[in-house]
Amino acid sequence: MDYLIVGQGLAGTLIGYRLERAGHAVTYVDAPEQTAASAVAAGIVNPITGRRFVKSWRIDDLLPEARQFYRELESYLDRPLWYDLPLVRTLFNRGDENDWLARGGDPAYAGYLIDRPQLGRIPQLTRPAHAYGGVGHSARVDICTLVEAFRSRKRSEGAYFDAAFDYDELLFDGRSRPEWGGRSYDQVIFCEGWRARYNPWFGDLPHGGTKGEVLIVRTEEPPLDRLFKHRVFLVPQPDGTYWVGATSSNRFPDDRPTAANRSYLEERLREVLTVPFAVVDHQAAVRPTVRDRRPMLGAHPDQPALIIFNGLGTKGASLAPLMSKWLLGHLENGEELPAEVSIRRFT
Numbered sequence: 001m002d003y004l005i006v007g008q009g010l011a012g013t014l015i016g017y018r019l020e021r022a023g024h025a026v027t028y029v030d031a032p033e034q035t036a037a038s039a040v041a042a043g044i045v046n047p048i049t050g051r052r053f054v055k056s057w058r059i060d061d062l063l064p065e066a067r068q069f070y071r072e073l074e075s076y077l078d079r080p081l082w083y084d085l086p087l088v089r090t091l092f093n094r095g096d097e098n099d100w101l102a103r104g105g106d107p108a109y110a111g112y113l114i115d116r117p118q119l120g121r122i123p124q125l126t127r128p129a130h131a132y133g134g135v136g137h138s139a140r141v142d143i144c145t146l147v148e149a150f151r152s153r154k155r156s157e158g159a160y161f162d163a164a165f166d167y168d169e170l171l172f173d174g175r176s177r178p179e180w181g182g183r184s185y186d187q188v189i190f191c192e193g194w195r196a197r198y199n200p201w202f203g204d205l206p207h208g209g210t211k212g213e214v215l216i217v218r219t220e221e222p223p224l225d226r227l228f229k230h231r232v233f234l235v236p237q238p239d240g241t242y243w244v245g246a247t248s249s250n251r252f253p254d255d256r257p258t259a260a261n262r263s264y265l266e267e268r269l270r271e272v273l274t275v276p277f278a279v280v281d282h283q284a285a286v287r288p289t290v291r292d293r294r295p296m297l298g299a300h301p302d303q304p305a306l307i308i309f310n311g312l313g314t315k316g317a318s319l320a321p322l323m324s325k326w327l328l329g330h331l332e333n334g335e336e337l338p339a340e341v342s343i344r345r346f347t
């Protein structure tokens, strides 16, 4: 089969790789001068989230697939992508601590909640907190490197086009094969992230869109060797900087960084760090969220040649490997998509 993938962020990359590995021909188109969530994300894999310390949706299924699939992509792209990193989060008060301990007693959470975690250099670099909890099975995926390395490989293979895809240029009457750029395809997979709201075939789905801003900062001290969450996330990067973030806003006039959120993040960071820091970058992008907080996969109800892979939301790093596997099974073998992620749930 011949596939055209519109949008080569994390979603487009993973489904494209799976299709190629299954023997299909894939062409990619993206306009990388636009902001993309995948270019800004820290790629944190955090199985325990929220104030009530609950396990993320389907995390027991997502984690093994993610680890194995990113390891495979490491070999394919010949660079590290998956980092097993302990995650330490602060517990603000006794109430938090009690909730944490109670949750940790639940057998379904065995291995996920760690009391009295190793703190590494956290006490040397940050203000003391009431208590700390450790999250097991945490990791970081270098999504940005993955997407960039994959893009340059596809570019060198002549399978990637640098262009803003204009929907009017897709020649498609619903009967013949869709055609774009003088070539026809069996199916087109739309992976445009939050911009899918402008897609004429899939724009009516309940797309959300949550803007996030982050800082990249440097300190003079040797960096932490673990993920740390205290008001903001501090994510040590291989180049010695930290990713610090992120803000979250469902209403936004544009996808650019703002002075107000830069100040907000700097203030939070000053509340956490005891050492001076310098901001070396400030970035923003929009997460492709969905109102019911589940991914959106599947073919257009009337046009089976048009497919969507979207809605990775705030947890693309852990979701995308299994979601792309489900989508491949659906495309290749007609396997039913789970109702929770199929776009049929909206029709």
Ligand SMILES: Cc1cc2nc3c(=O)[nH]c(=O)nc-3n(C[C@H](O)[C@H](O)[C@H](O)COP(=O)(O)OP(=O)(O)OC[C@H]3O[C@@H](n4cnc5c(N)ncnc54)[C@H](O)[C@@H]3O)c2cc1C
Binding pocket: 006, 007, 008, 009, 010, 011, 012, 029, 030, 031, 032, 034, 035, 036, 037, 038, 039, 040, 041, 042, 043, 044, 045, 143, 163, 164, 165, 166, 191, 192, 193, 194, 195, 196, 211, 212, 213, 214, 245, 246, 284, 285, 286, 287, 288, 309, 310, 311, 312, 313, 314, 315, 316, 317, 318
């Ligand atoms: C600040 C921030 C922090 C985050 N942190 C984390 C985290 O720690 N862990 C985690 O798991 N997730 C995180 N996420 C979420 C994660 O980034 C997303 O879930 C994931 O990257 C979404 O991938 P995507 O491919 O669907 O969308 P995107 O990465 O946005 O990719 C969409 C692509 O489509 C292209 N495109 C769109 N329209 C067109 C068009 N018409 N023509 C050509 N190209 C087009 C865009 O250029 C873009 O490259 C974060 C997101 C943000 C914004």
